[in-house]
Amino acid sequence: MARNWPVVLxxxxxxxxxxxxxxxxxxxxGFYVEVLLGGLMTGVLYxxxxxxxxxxxxxxxVFNFAQxxxxxxxxxxxxxxxxxxxxxxxxxxxxxxxxxxxxxxxxVVLRPLVNQEGIALFMATLGVTFFLDGFGQTVWGSxxxxxxxxxxxxxxxxxxxxxxxxxxxxxxxVAAALVAVALVAVLALFFQKTxxxxxxxxxxxxxxxxxxxxxxxxxxxxxxxxxxGIVALVAGVIWGSRLGVQFxxxxxxxxxxxxxxxxxxxxxxxxxxxxxxxxVGEKMAEVFLGPVLVKxxxxxxxxxxxxxxxxxxLLFLLVRPQGLFGEKHIDRV
Amino acid sequence: xxxRGNPIGEVILSVEGVSLAFGGVRALTDVSxxxxxxxxxxxxxxxxxxxxxxxxxxNGVYHPQQGTIRFLGQTYHDMDPHETALAGIARTFQNLxxxxxxxxxxxxxxxxxxRMRANLLLQALRAGPAxxxxxxxxxxxxxxxxxxxxxxxxxxxxxxxxxGLQKRVDLARALAMEPRVLLLDEPMAGMNxxxxxxxxxxxxxxxxxxxxxxxxxxxxxxxxxxxxxxxxVLDYGKKIGDGTPHEVRASQAVIDAYLGVSH
Numbered sequence: 001m002a003r004n005w006p007v008v009l010x011x012x013x014x015x016x017x018x019x020x021x022x023x024x025x026x027x028x029x030g031f032y033v034e035v036l037l038g039g040l041m042t043g044v045l046y047x048x049x050x051x052x053x054x055x056x057x058x059x060x061x062v063f064n065f066a067q068x069x070x071x072x073x074x075x076x077x078x079x080x081x082x083x084x085x086x087x088x089x090x091x092x093x094x095x096x097x098x099x100x101x102x103x104x105x106x107x108v109v110l111r112p113l114v115n116q117e118g119i120a121l122f123m124a125t126l127g128v129t130f131f132l133d134g135f136g137q138t139v140w141g142s143x144x145x146x147x148x149x150x151x152x153x154x155x156x157x158x159x160x161x162x163x164x165x166x167x168x169x170x171x172x173x174v175a176a177a178l179v180a181v182a183l184v185a186v187l188a189l190f191f192q193k194t195x196x197x198x199x200x201x202x203x204x205x206x207x208x209x210x211x212x213x214x215x216x217x218x219x220x221x222x223x224x225x226x227x228x229g230i231v232a233l234v235a236g237v238i239w240g241s242r243l244g245v246q247f248x249x250x251x252x253x254x255x256x257x258x259x260x261x262x263x264x265x266x267x268x269x270x271x272x273x274x275x276x277x278x279x280v281g282e283k284m285a286e287v288f289l290g291p292v293l294v295k296x297x298x299x300x301x302x303x304x305x306x307x308x309x310x311x312x313x314l315l316f317l318l319v320r321p322q323g324l325f326g327e328k329h330i331d332r333v
Numbered sequence: 334x335x336x337r338g339n340p341i342g343e344v345i346l347s348v349e350g351v352s353l354a355f356g357g358v359r360a361l362t363d364v365s366x367x368x369x370x371x372x373x374x375x376x377x378x379x380x381x382x383x384x385x386x387x388x389x390x391x392n393g394v395y396h397p398q399q400g401t402i403r404f405l406g407q408t409y410h411d412m413d414p415h416e417t418a419l420a421g422i423a424r425t426f427q428n429l430x431x432x433x434x435x436x437x438x439x440x441x442x443x444x445x446x447x448r449m450r451a452n453l454l455l456q457a458l459r460a461g462p463a464x465x466x467x468x469x470x471x472x473x474x475x476x477x478x479x480x481x482x483x484x485x486x487x488x489x490x491x492x493x494x495x496x497g498l499q500k501r502v503d504l505a506r507a508l509a510m511e512p513r514v515l516l517l518d519e520p521m522a523g524m525n526x527x528x529x530x531x532x533x534x535x536x537x538x539x540x541x542x543x544x545x546x547x548x549x550x551x552x553x554x555x556x557x558x559x560x561x562x563x564x565x566v567l568d569y570g571k572k573i574g575d576g577t578p579h580e581v582r583a584s585q586a587v588i589d590a591y592l593g594v595s596h
Contacts, residue, residue, distance in 0.1 A: 193459065195446050195449040198435075198442065199443065201432065201435060202446075205431075206432060208430055211413070211418070212392065212415075212423070213418055213423070213446065213507070214419050214447040216413075216415045
């Protein structure tokens, strides 16, 4: 335990930072809770994208840079398809598109590169990223599209009795969070309780042994890329309904990188917890740390949301390179 | 050896003229031998003799440049490991290759994966036929667990078990596939004397109780001679001996290979 003190210290510092605005009375409790919820909501989206990374990395050892592009591609597909059919049909068809994409990627990109260095596969996914960004525009167009989930966007006032002035929350955000929780529950069930889930965990642990008990690697890769595609679709639809479907959605993926570093590349739990930590952390820093910087150093104080996640990831890299929930990597020399 | 439950039968697996090279390195040169149903067949030889390559060819990890494998009357030379597994060939690993993130029970259950038929949704909900199927598979697995005497560790993550026990879990997982032929890659490697004796007993019991045909690799001659029906001896990728342990032990070529006569 003694060696863990830097991690404990860092986590303690984060918690103190989290509590400080309330403790010093810098923020009214109602507003504080609003900011917290806003952060959690963004965090849920980061978690969804990061989960896609973790799923693929665990099952095939590939760091899939294209996860963000997959989010954009899926969101575009759903948005454009929904113009011609009901939303539910567009989402179902979108899932079919993502599964087809998984097949193509396995056949064209992964299979020829099997047993190559990790860096080669990483470069290949970089290629997939640019292909998907461009191909998405070719097929679906490059304007800003909207996805209408049919849930009112007006915020509602809740808990007026508890906090002065109540708390404003967005119904759509609540629905999105519920969907994300349901998705995580379904995935947990799939991985823990089904033979296919067991096979996927087996592949993640040891490729060679998995093959020797009759698990076909290729098919498992298609399945895991399909699952990652579906997770990307859910993230894309939620994100798209809040901000509109546009190129900037694919940049969310860049925020998912610090999330997976913080949470651990090999852990789905880590992706979820990491996403929430970073979502809350950056929102809190933006709202409460910003004004402090303005006051003390006479800085402009904005834009903290843009770099906070990376600084946090860097700190975690220093004290715990494998991430909060990742497996420690031990090389045999 | 005469009191066994399953008398040795017809040829079930034959290796015919197999040659394997990695670039300029010849790992195997024109190796042929047969394995009969229900027998314990050993492949022995000094380090680097090509034993593991031979096993990997049978298992489908390597595809030989020449020669074929005939298994249950079917000829193949380019099947992948998961296809040979489907056909009924299971294996264990010299360097353990267990699924470290799973419990002993789950590891062994993965061996049943091939035989699970119910659809995903039913499995996830534990409903109807899926539940019945799961119970059926669990019964098989529990039987194997009892048989290999690993009951106390059923729920333990495999990473925490001592080496000898992990080897036994590896064997259990392979057995769960109900293979016709079981390939054991140095099952005794790295074990102490007591663990070796246990393993020998388990191998013989498995052969006797399940009737599984066993092909095992060892470089420790003593152990092998006690438990195998017939032995193939490899040296520098070539077959230099084939016969009962008694015959092999008496062969001049084998003695030379083990005592190191210059080639």
